[in-house]
Every structure is written in C-alpha cells, then in structure tokens.
Amino acid sequence: MPGKITPGFIMNQIRNGVRAKDESFISSNKPDNFDIENEMVTNENAKELINNITVNLKRLNHRITPNMPVAFLEPYLVSRFKKLGKIIIPFRKIGTRLFTKWYVDVFANQQKHFNHDVWFGVNTSIEVIRNQQKLIYNLQKESIENKVSLNKLKEEFAKLNEEVNKSKPLDFDYSKFAEKFSANAEVVKNIYSQYIQYFVNCDTVLDIGCGKGYFLELLQENGLNGIGIDSDSELVNSCLLKGLRAEATDVIKYLKNAQDNSISGIFMGHVIEHLPVNMKIEFLELCLSKLKNEGVLVLETPNTSSVYVMHNLYYLDPTHEKPLLPEALKHLAVVTGFSVVNSYLSGPIDNSTDSPIQYYNYSLILKKE
16 A cells, blocks of 8 residues: 555556456457457458448447537536525635645546546547548448459450450361262362352452362363462362462451452352351451452352251351351341342252252352442
8 A cells, every 4th residue: 555645546546447457358358269460351241340330430429529528628616596696606616716626626637637538539539430431431442343343354354265265276177077078079069150150250259268179160161260268278289289279378367468459259158157257247348348349259158047957967067156047147248338149049958858949058149339
C-alpha cells in the first residue's frame, strides 16, 4: 500500500483494472491456434463481415456525437426557486469553491481528460472505419470489374483456341483418301464439263482445290488457260507431271496475295464444304475483290438438302465442316455482292428411295458486276 492515497493513484488503479480485465477477456475468448496474420477471410464470410462492420458503425455513429459532449462543459449551477435563486446561486458558487473545489476538482479534471481521450478515440475510430469501408467498396468494385474482364479474356481465348485448332493441319493423307473414295477421272470430268461454258470468255481460270487436275485438263482440251492451287503438294505434283500449271498453297493466302480485279474466272469444285462458315464468308469476299468486272465464280458442293447425300456421303469425308444448305450458301454469296447467274442441283441419284428426283451436287454460278 502507498503511504498516501491520491486521486492520481486511484485513477491509475482504475485504468490498470480495466486493462487487466480486457486482457483476460481477450485471452479467454481467443480461438485455439489463432494467428491474426495468417487468418484467412474466405469469399463466403467476407461479405458477412463487411455487413456486420457496416451495421456496428451505424450504431456507433448514432450513439457517439462528433460535437463536444456535455460532460466536458463547466458545471452550471441553478436553483428551483425563481426569486430566491438569484440569492442562493451566488452562495452556492462560493460554497462550491470553498468546500469542494480543492478536493473534487482533482477527480473532475482527471475524469474530463479521460472522457476527452475516449471521445477523441471513438470519433477517430469512426473516421478510420469509414475510410476502411471506402477502400473495401473500391476493392470490391475493382474485383468485380476484374472478374468481368477475366471472363471476357477467357471467352476470347476459347474462341482463339478453337480457331487455332480449326486451322491446325490434320495428320491426314488426303490424296490417299481421295484415291480410295472419289469417282474415277472420266466420271469427274463428265460432271465438270457442264461448267466450261461459263469460262469461254476468260483469259485465265483459277481452279481452287485442283486435286489431280481434272478440271484443268478440261480447260486445256477446250483451249482455255488454267492454273490450279491445292494445299496437298502430292496432288499438285500429279498435276505438274501432266504438264498442267499448279501450285501448292493455301487458298486464302493465295487470294490475299493476288492483285485486286486481276482474275477473270474462278472454279471451286467440292472445296467450300471444307471451310468453316467464317472462312466461307472471307473466301467469297476475297473472290469478289480479286475478280475482274464480269468475272465468274463457279461453285460445286455436295447437295446437303439430300437425305441420301447427308447419310451416305457427306460425313464420309472427315475434313468436311458443318453442312450449309444450298439456299444459305446462295444467300451468303448475294449479301457479299455477287449476282446469281444460275443455281441448280446436278448429278441425279439413281434408285432414290426418298424421292423420284434426288441429286448429288449443288451448283452455284456467280458473277461480279
């Protein structure tokens, strides 16, 4: 025990008691293995914690005024007697100063300082929490925006990956496949002969997907110049061995490198069905820009409106893309800017079980005007 009990000693005892009680409460309620630096807040409970902070902040802000509390003001002496009060109050002030000020003011002043510290600390805490809420809100907003951007990037990456997979060359010997499943030379040349009439006024005809050169041979037999392109170098070599002009290259690449308005005629037999829709559109646009005025584009493709063709022939070729109906292909050509010269089904199917008239092929003759 100290030799003398002073107001300062009493206030220190109160403060130490409060601190000891708080430390005891924290220690008793602390979870096992609790580490505040490593304690993780998951997405599931983060929102709940933020909501709790908001509610408690509203309660605290409602109870704590930012203005000076009444407890900090100097005491104001009054009397319930209206007339006598003017006489009583001065005597009360004198009595207060003489008999209480020397002793009570010590406790009162320390209490005022204590109250002021508490008031200042609470209001400062409120301001800190408000700023934290602003930061949390901004972080949440940025997180949502980043999540949206990330989802868009994922979608774009998926599309890009799909396009890369589509453009990736197959480990597939198409020349051997065509040799096994395609019709013989005479049958193919007989089918293709119907298109020679559309190229009689062309100085040079580009045969896209020339294969073994059957249409190039027809052009040569009819006194017309032709040059073929094909992505299969083995098939191109077979054309070169026949004395035909041919080049191993990609159709889109070839057309992009060609000069605008430089080609008078283009033939494409059973190739467009190998292109995805976006490349079909790009191909038609390139043909329109590279053809001369009055230039001709002739397309032959499997008749996808035929049940027989779709069930027996179309998906026999593993390199065929999603089928496009004849009218849809014609629509793409028209909206690209071509004029339709002729559009018909060709190559009758014998012994059709679905209809007395079925055809193997769809022929589309287009002109640039």
